[in-house]
Amino acid sequence: MERxxxxxxxxxxxxxGVQTVFGYPGGAIMPAYDALLDYPIHHxxxxxxxGAAHMADGYARVSGRVGVAIATSGPGATNLVTGIATAMxxxxxxxxxxxxxxxxxxxxxxxQEVDITGIxxxxxxxxxxxxxxxxxxxxLREAFYxxxxxxxxxVLVDIAKDVQQALLRDWEYxxxxxxxxxxxxDKSPLTADLQRAAGMIHEAKRPVILAxxxxxxxxxxxxxxEFAEKTQTxxxxxxxxxxxxxxSHPLNLGMMGMHGEAWVNNAIQQSDLLLAMGMRFDDRxxxxxxxxxxxxxxxxxxxxxxxxxKNVRVDSALxxxxxxxxxxxxxHIEACxxxxxxxxxxxxxxxxxxxxxxxxxxxxxxxxxxxxxxxHRHTHxxxxxxxxxxxxxxxxxxxxxxxxxYTYITTGGLGTMGFALPAAIGAxxxxxxxxxxxxxxxxxxxxTQSELSTAAQxxxxxxxxxxxxxxLGMVRQWQEFFxxxxxxxxxxxxxxxxxxxxxxxLTGIRVTKRSEVETAVNQAETAEGTVIVEFCxxxxxxxxxxxxxxxxxxxxxxxxxxxxxxx
Amino acid sequence: MNxxxxxxxxxxxxxxxxxxxxxxxxxxxxxSLTVGHTDRKGISRMTxxxxxxETDAERVTSHLHKLINVIAVTDLAEAPAxxxxxxMIKVTALPTRRSEIMQLVDVFRARIVDVANDSLIxxxxxxxxxxxSFVDVxxxxxxxxxxxxxxxxxxxxxxxxxxxxGxGxGxGxGxGxGxx
Numbered sequence: 001m002e003r004x005x006x007x008x009x010x011x012x013x014x015x016x017g018v019q020t021v022f023g024y025p026g027g028a029i030m031p032a033y034d035a036l037l038d039y040p041i042h043h044x045x046x047x048x049x050x051g052a053a054h055m056a057d058g059y060a061r062v063s064g065r066v067g068v069a070i071a072t073s074g075p076g077a078t079n080l081v082t083g084i085a086t087a088m089x090x091x092x093x094x095x096x097x098x099x100x101x102x103x104x105x106x107x108x109x110x111x112q113e114v115d116i117t118g119i120x121x122x123x124x125x126x127x128x129x130x131x132x133x134x135x136x137x138x139x140l141r142e143a144f145y146x147x148x149x150x151x152x153x154x155v156l157v158d159i160a161k162d163v164q165q166a167l168l169r170d171w172e173y174x175x176x177x178x179x180x181x182x183x184x185x186d187k188s189p190l191t192a193d194l195q196r197a198a199g200m201i202h203e204a205k206r207p208v209i210l211a212x213x214x215x216x217x218x219x220x221x222x223x224x225x226e227f228a229e230k231t232q233t234x235x236x237x238x239x240x241x242x243x244x245x246x247x248s249h250p251l252n253l254g255m256m257g258m259h260g261e262a263w264v265n266n267a268i269q270q271s272d273l274l275l276a277m278g279m280r281f282d283d284r285x286x287x288x289x290x291x292x293x294x295x296x297x298x299x300x301x302x303x304x305x306x307x308x309x310k311n312v313r314v315d316s317a318l319x320x321x322x323x324x325x326x327x328x329x330x331x332h333i334e335a336c337x338x339x340x341x342x343x344x345x346x347x348x349x350x351x352x353x354x355x356x357x358x359x360x361x362x363x364x365x366x367x368x369x370x371x372x373x374x375x376h377r378h379t380h381x382x383x384x385x386x387x388x389x390x391x392x393x394x395x396x397x398x399x400x401x402x403x404x405x406y407t408y409i410t411t412g413g414l415g416t417m418g419f420a421l422p423a424a425i426g427a428x429x430x431x432x433x434x435x436x437x438x439x440x441x442x443x444x445x446x447x448t449q450s451e452l453s454t455a456a457q458x459x460x461x462x463x464x465x466x467x468x469x470x471x472l473g474m475v476r477q478w479q480e481f482f483x484x485x486x487x488x489x490x491x492x493x494x495x496x497x498x499x500x501x502x503x504x505x506l507t508g509i510r511v512t513k514r515s516e517v518e519t520a521v522n523q524a525e526t527a528e529g530t531v532i533v534e535f536c537x538x539x540x541x542x543x544x545x546x547x548x549x550x551x552x553x554x555x556x557x558x559x560x561x562x563x564x565x566x567x
Numbered sequence: 568m569n570x571x572x573x574x575x576x577x578x579x580x581x582x583x584x585x586x587x588x589x590x591x592x593x594x595x596x597x598x599s600l601t602v603g604h605t606d607r608k609g610i611s612r613m614t615x616x617x618x619x620x621e622t623d624a625e626r627v628t629s630h631l632h633k634l635i636n637v638i639a640v641t642d643l644a645e646a647p648a649x650x651x652x653x654x655m656i657k658v659t660a661l662p663t664r665r666s667e668i669m670q671l672v673d674v675f676r677a678r679i680v681d682v683a684n685d686s687l688i689x690x691x692x693x694x695x696x697x698x699x700s701f702v703d704v705x706x707x708x709x710x711x712x713x714x715x716x717x718x719x720x721x722x723x724x725x726x727x728x729x730x731x732x733g734x735g736x737g738x739g740x741g742x743g744x745g746x747x
Binding site: 146 | 589622625635
């Protein structure tokens with residue numbers, strides 16, 4: 001059949017099952033936008049291309065499907081960069097399609113020309129520049145295949161304007177299996193390695209599972225739970241692993257690392273066997289490498305061989321899709337009993353609970369912990385929580401307990417402020433039935449607050465909790481701890497967020513007391529359309545506990561008893 | 568320690584850039600890098616010498632593997648290999664000293680490929696040490712200009728770089744390499 005390049009783009013997307021794309025038109029992508037009108041794909045018009053990339057990312061993270069962002073050449077393409085880097089660091093499968101100037105003009109500094117394949121080389125899993133319409137179909141098919149297979153990640157396809165306009169008289173969708181000589185993502189561990197790992201597991205007295213996002217990406221939640229229960233091994237999660245193991249499970253330890261609870265990090269430091277599953281020993285997780293889990297042997301379950309022995313030397317590496325690996329490993333695993341070890345960990349929890357701010361009576365101050373705790377209770381832990389970066393992110397990770405997978409979405413690797421609102425919008429499109437809550441700080445919200453207009457235009461419902469402490473809170477906290485309280489460039493003079501919502505014909509609610517939290521959450525959830533709830537919280541509250549940057553994992557700054565004294 | 572890595576890559580625009588960008592991004596030091604065609608259409612062969620520890624060499628290899636356009640990577644440190652570098656050296660050669668230089672050329676099995684009134688261009692092939700010692704003996708005559716290709720390498724015996732031959736028979740005669 002006869003198809004233009006522009007039509008081929010959408011034909012391919014329809015074949016990939018794409019229903020929603022996020023984008024922004026412009027000169028070099030106009031032919032594609034013209035053809036879009038004839039295809040059953042919903043286009044979400046963003047307010048800034050960064051938002052499009054984050055929306056595609058949020059969409060991908062809650063659904064497992066590839067998210068798609070569209071932008072024009074030049075500034076449209078460069079605006080995607082932060083979103084692409086975010087997806088790269090967190091292995092999120094997105095495909096970004098950018099228009100490029102006419103292929104004859106490439107290299108001549110044409111209007112809105114930028115070398116986006118060059119720019120995104122280190123922040124994409126792979127990218128393509130298409131200058132021949134006959135290559136377009138297989139490039140797009142490969143792009144989706146690469147994005148969703150192996151260790152997932154972003155792929156960018158830059159398509160010259162004349163390619164979009166070119167006509168192919170005898171186009172047919174090519175649905176033969178994709179063959180790429182240089183890309184074979186399906187690896188699996190050798191039986192001998194599995195047996196050796198099983199031996200180490202059976203010998204261990206104090207094992208800990210470190211569960212990362214790989215559990216979610218490979219869909220290994222059931223396999224993880226079976227493994228943990230059979231071997232009675234406690235499970236600590238990375239920030240991105242949250243939700244991969246039920247928070248309410250007796251073997252759940254909680255989040256590890258810089259803002260993990262002390263018993264989690266202490267358990268890791270005292271462990272004699274770490275089972276790292278789909279995680280990459282990020283510096284926020286290990287603290288100082290020289291003193292990290294020195295007594296423990298380590299088994300790394302990992303899909304990407306370049307992650308093995310990168311930060312931490314391991315004793316065994318099981319390369320492959322985690323779900324498959326755990327499936328194969330289970331045949332070699334016998335039931336274990338680690339009652340002593342689990343009791344020991346329970347003892348470690350000790351008085352941590354009484355230090356917890358949640359157990360304190362309402363002293364008239366509103367703490368972010370209250371907000372997240374009450375939100376958790378009110379939503380029965382069933383909301384999809386999309387957090388931004390900084391204190392709000394850590395409080396969300398600590399106090400909103402997730403029993404379901406794919407319900408805590410956050411930017412872990414890149415730590416991109418401004419992620420939450422657009423990612424929450426993307427998540428809502430992927431799961432329209434879900435109760436989506438964006439948790440943002442007053443700083444991060446303002447980085448991408450223009451996407452509020454997108455939410456309003458689309459008429460979708462995202463609940464936005466702004467944790468407003470009038471500071472760039474996490475930086476302020478570091479200034480307090482490590483820079484003698486010299487608050488350089490962290491205080492914020494904010495707009496009236498309630499009026500901002502109203503300016504979009506949306507509902508805005510302000511909360512200043514703990515007693516108002518539940519009512520506000522209730523009001524937000526029943527109101528029509530996107531809602532902003534501004535929580536005016538304690539200004540100089542900090543996230544506890546905290547492992548200072550580069551310190552030993554067991555040396556944590558504990559939550560002070562200050563709040564208790566206020567009683 | 569130097570590691571010699573051989574990578575078979577797809578012969579597509581930008582592949583060299585991807586490899587170079589990876590080395591820059593991960594802060595790997597390249598000692599030398601050469602690229603050329605193989606006997607198979609659409610596949611180029613890169614020889615990369617990196618100065619690095621064993622761990623770093625593993626990292627380079629695994630990161631190279633991740634590039635979509637890289638088909639196979641082998642670390643030649645794991646097996647005996649033939650390594651060759653080619654240099655062309657333009658050296659001052661006044662008629663009075665020309666024969667002296669020509670004797671050295673003979674000793675090193677180098678070749679004179681251009682003769683001018685007051686200079687010569689000498690071509691020499693060999694491993695790095697041989698070329699370096701040749702350069703050392705030429706230096707007193709006055710080296711005007713020098714160019715080196717960087718190392719190309721091949722494992723000894725019948726072992727093959729994975730992916731270098733589709734049917735597993737590597738001893739064909741189709742290799743047009745090295746014709747002068």
